[in-house]
Amino acid sequence: xxxxxxxxxxxxxxxxIYALIALGYTMVYGVLxxxxxxxxxxxxMGAFSSFYLSRWLNLEAHPGMGSLVLALVASMATCAVLGVxxxxxxxxPLRNAPKLNILITAIxxxxxxxxxxxxxxxxxxxxxxxxxxDVALIETPFVILKSLDVTVFVVTLLALxxxxxxxxxxxFGKSMRAISHSLTTANLLGINSNKVIVIxxxxxxxxxxxxxxxxxxxxxxxxxxxxxxxxLKAFIAAxxxxxxxxxxxxxxxxxxxxxxxxxxxxxxxxxRDALAFGLLIGILIWKPSGLLGQNSIEKV
Amino acid sequence: xxxxxxxxxxxxxxxxLGVVLQFSVNAYIQILILQIxxxxxxxxxxxxxxxxxxxxxxxxxxxxAVGAYTSAYLSQVFPxxxxxxxxxxxxxxxxxxxxxxxxxxxxxxxxxxxxxxDYLAIVTLGFGEILRxxxxxxxxxxxxxxxxxxxxxPELGFLDRFWVSFAYVSFWFLIxxxxxxxxxxxxxxxxxxxxxxxxxxALSLGLSTTKIKxxxxxxxxxxxxxxxxxxxxxISIITPTxxxxxxxxxxxxxxxxxxxxxxxxxxxxxxxxxxxxxxxxSLQSVTGVDLRMVIFSLxxxxxxxxxxxxxxGELEFSDVIKKWKRKNA
Numbered sequence: 001x002x003x004x005x006x007x008x009x010x011x012x013x014x015x016x017i018y019a020l021i022a023l024g025y026t027m028v029y030g031v032l033x034x035x036x037x038x039x040x041x042x043x044x045m046g047a048f049s050s051f052y053l054s055r056w057l058n059l060e061a062h063p064g065m066g067s068l069v070l071a072l073v074a075s076m077a078t079c080a081v082l083g084v085x086x087x088x089x090x091x092x093p094l095r096n097a098p099k100l101n102i103l104i105t106a107i108x109x110x111x112x113x114x115x116x117x118x119x120x121x122x123x124x125x126x127x128x129x130x131x132x133x134d135v136a137l138i139e140t141p142f143v144i145l146k147s148l149d150v151t152v153f154v155v156t157l158l159a160l161x162x163x164x165x166x167x168x169x170x171x172f173g174k175s176m177r178a179i180s181h182s183l184t185t186a187n188l189l190g191i192n193s194n195k196v197i198v199i200x201x202x203x204x205x206x207x208x209x210x211x212x213x214x215x216x217x218x219x220x221x222x223x224x225x226x227x228x229x230x231x232l233k234a235f236i237a238a239x240x241x242x243x244x245x246x247x248x249x250x251x252x253x254x255x256x257x258x259x260x261x262x263x264x265x266x267x268x269x270x271x272r273d274a275l276a277f278g279l280l281i282g283i284l285i286w287k288p289s290g291l292l293g294q295n296s297i298e299k300v
Numbered sequence: 301x302x303x304x305x306x307x308x309x310x311x312x313x314x315x316x317l318g319v320v321l322q323f324s325v326n327a328y329i330q331i332l333i334l335q336i337x338x339x340x341x342x343x344x345x346x347x348x349x350x351x352x353x354x355x356x357x358x359x360x361x362x363x364x365a366v367g368a369y370t371s372a373y374l375s376q377v378f379p380x381x382x383x384x385x386x387x388x389x390x391x392x393x394x395x396x397x398x399x400x401x402x403x404x405x406x407x408x409x410x411x412x413x414x415x416x417x418d419y420l421a422i423v424t425l426g427f428g429e430i431l432r433x434x435x436x437x438x439x440x441x442x443x444x445x446x447x448x449x450x451x452x453x454p455e456l457g458f459l460d461r462f463w464v465s466f467a468y469v470s471f472w473f474l475i476x477x478x479x480x481x482x483x484x485x486x487x488x489x490x491x492x493x494x495x496x497x498x499x500x501x502a503l504s505l506g507l508s509t510t511k512i513k514x515x516x517x518x519x520x521x522x523x524x525x526x527x528x529x530x531x532x533x534x535i536s537i538i539t540p541t542x543x544x545x546x547x548x549x550x551x552x553x554x555x556x557x558x559x560x561x562x563x564x565x566x567x568x569x570x571x572x573x574x575x576x577x578x579x580x581x582s583l584q585s586v587t588g589v590d591l592r593m594v595i596f597s598l599x600x601x602x603x604x605x606x607x608x609x610x611x612x613g614e615l616e617f618s619d620v621i622k623k624w625k626r627k628n629a
Contacts, residue, residue: 108600277426
């Protein structure tokens with residue numbers, strides 16, 4: 001039983017990474033009612049950009065805060081630019097098209113990024129450089145708190161804090177929430193919805209960029225298909241919490257991380273991926289709006 | 301008997317075509333043709349769900365997997381049965397495969413079809429993934445190795461293997477095409493359309509939309525199972541990874557490219573999507589890297605932006621010809 005605390009730490013650390021990615025899904029869904037399938041691949045591109053930057057600047061030789069910040073900035077910038085490009089070129093022409101078409105486009109963009117990455121970077125996995133020395137900060141017989149886990153927590157909390165400020169204390173946040181309430185009304189009230197949607201993509205993708213560096217540090221193997229599974233799980237986490245609801249996404253992601261950690265620890269590691277989908281199907285059957293979501297009734 | 305006239309005539313025409321193909325083209329092209337027919341069955345059946353009922357399913361490969369494994373497992377357990385009964389045995393196995401897939405379709409469809417659009421897509425995707433994980437863990441079904449050495453379609457007397465396979469596959473192909481065609485043009489199938497056009501209106505007319513959606517899902521799953529069983533005997537090796545997300549996407553692309561709501565469009569698209577990667581193989585010798593999948597995904601995006609209705613839209617091939625004639629008259 002003494003491992004429980006350790007699993008708790010690992011689960012929370014995994015969950016906070018899921019949270020960063022889940023927020024991107026939930027924000028885009030909030031404003032566009034679109035599952036941005038490409039989000040997971042934006043995240044993958046972020047990991048690769050910070051990988052190449054650290055190789056180019058030889059960051060591995062000087063692990064520490066500076067290197068971490070550099071990698072984070074590179075990854076966030078790449079993801080943000082990519083997110084905006086995708087929105088502009090693939091999603092905006094289809095803004096008024098049937099939802100099915102947009103969904104298929106999203107899948108197309110996702111596949112395009114995956115296969116382009118396989119051609120450009122090669123399909124073989126690459127080893128992500130250690131940007132932070134992984135030392136045990138607190139060591140007791142029951143639990144080891146490693147600096148990596150602390151970094152993950154701190155960076156996630158910082159990102160969430162900035163996001164909270166953006167969404168609830170700025171003009172942009174107000175317009176974003178207005179749009180997720182009703183796009184037409186927001187337009188009528190003079191909100192430039194295209195601009196807000198672009199900023200939403202920037203913020204959401206940048207969060208995925210943060211997540212990608214953290215995953216790279218914690219599980220240092222990156223490949224062009226790394227986004228698929230983690231993206232699906234993050235999405236499921238977003239649905240679990242109630243899609244479109246940001247607090248819900250974070251709670252859902254933490255639950256997801258914890259349950260996955262405990263299932264692997266106490267049941268079987270082959271069930272890891274089936275768990276996520278089982279959870280999804282369960283949630284959708286019993287409470288489709290998610291933990292914090294609101295039921296909406298379709299009116300004619 | 302009148303209802304069977306056209307299907308029978310088409311079948312005979314296809315049998316003759318089989319003879320021509322047997323002597324005119326090489327084995328490589330023959331296999332491609334068989335694959336086109338097989339994917340044609342899969343994409344037509346998915347079109348019933350995606351195009352005619354307006355429900356987006358991303359797990360069609362999962363039903364194919366159920367069918368393929370059923371048929372392959374049966375032929376491993378009862379090898380003697382196939383030897384004695386020849387094609388009848390294969391027919392029964394395919395039927396069993398289809399029924400098994402239909403049962404899965406019912407079980408998956410009943411809870412998940414209450415959801416709409418994106419959610420349904422994710423749940424069906426989840427079904428495919430769960431099925432893959434389960435198959436990977438079942439030792440009697442070969443786990444990760446899958447099942448190999450599945451009995452191919454036999455030679456019958458002087459008829460060679462290609463012709464027999466071709467006849468068998470086109471038999472199912474025509475059953476699939478004509479039953480789906482009849483279904484969607486009758487009262488029973490009009491209900492599917494009503495759900496697609498406006499679910500609330502359909503509800504207010506007293507239709508049980510969930511029931512209708514499940515029906516469409518079960519029929520589609522049945523034919524997906526048939527197509528999976530054909531896959532197993534044609535390729536003779538199946539693993540859980542073959543029937544993954546990519547296969548599902550591939551079939552969805554066929555449906556979308558051909559036009560949602562057009563069975564003949566699905567067939568044309570199935571042919572296109574099977575031949576295209578083979579033609580692009582020669583491109584690889586020029587560029588040095590495999591660009592096929594990049595082109596594939598890029599064209600998916602471009603189709604959606606520039607021709608969202610697909611090649612035929614909701615028109616069938618015969619309508620397209622009529623329209624073209626009228627234009628030129």
